[in-house]
Amino acid sequence: ITEQKRTEQARELLMREVDHRARNVLAIVQSLVTLTKAPDLPAYRETLLGRVSSLARAQGSLAARNWEGAAVADVLAKELSAIAPSEAYRLEGPAHTLKPEQVQPLGMIIHELATNAAKHGALSRESGRVSLTWRSTPEGLAFEWRETGGPPVQPPTARGFGSRLIARLGQQLGTEVHMEWAVGGLYVEFHAPH
Numbered sequence: 001i002t003e004q005k006r007t008e009q010a011r012e013l014l015m016r017e018v019d020h021r022a023r024n025v026l027a028i029v030q031s032l033v034t035l036t037k038a039p040d041l042p043a044y045r046e047t048l049l050g051r052v053s054s055l056a057r058a059q060g061s062l063a064a065r066n067w068e069g070a071a072v073a074d075v076l077a078k079e080l081s082a083i084a085p086s087e088a089y090r091l092e093g094p095a096h097t098l099k100p101e102q103v104q105p106l107g108m109i110i111h112e113l114a115t116n117a118a119k120h121g122a123l124s125r126e127s128g129r130v131s132l133t134w135r136s137t138p139e140g141l142a143f144e145w146r147e148t149g150g151p152p153v154q155p156p157t158a159r160g161f162g163s164r165l166i167a168r169l170g171q172q173l174g175t176e177v178h179m180e181w182a183v184g185g186l187y188v189e190f191h192a193p194h
Helices: 001-033 039-064 072-080 100-118 161-173
Strands: 088-092 129-137 140-148 178-182 185-193
Touching: 001 039, 039 072, 039 100, 072 088, 072 100, 072 129, 100 140, 100 161, 100 185, 140 161, 161 185
Parallel strands: 088 129
Antiparallel strands: 129 140, 140 185, 178 185
């Protein structure tokens, strides 16, 4: 009977966790639907679908590891391969498992950066490249996104929803996302604390 009660308690705990995660994802989707802006319906549809697909990839990464986290390299590769051919980007860093609560915001940050690079930055040109590296630091993982070979870079004149979304996702990770519009290409730095 004791073993049966433990199994029942574990199942109830798991159901509460699944319910919590489902509500969280649905709240995020609702925000994306409400706040995504585009000049016309086809552009809105494409942008929204990309963001929802990013969420789905994050959920898939978590499910593959029984909701116990995900490998950094897997999360990053899935996001970039959804937008660019493998020869257009380079991933480099140590093997590391993200905490479950880090997977979704990290995946979405990379999705937003890659989408922007495909529209306006390095990934919009055949010669353009993205380098995404990460390293362990005493504070956690340090990420660096560097674009090269793209069109001349200029800071945006207005802060769009994508930039605000990246800032909010950074807050979820417990970090500030620093962007530098260097002449050679966009440079981004942020951390995923331990």
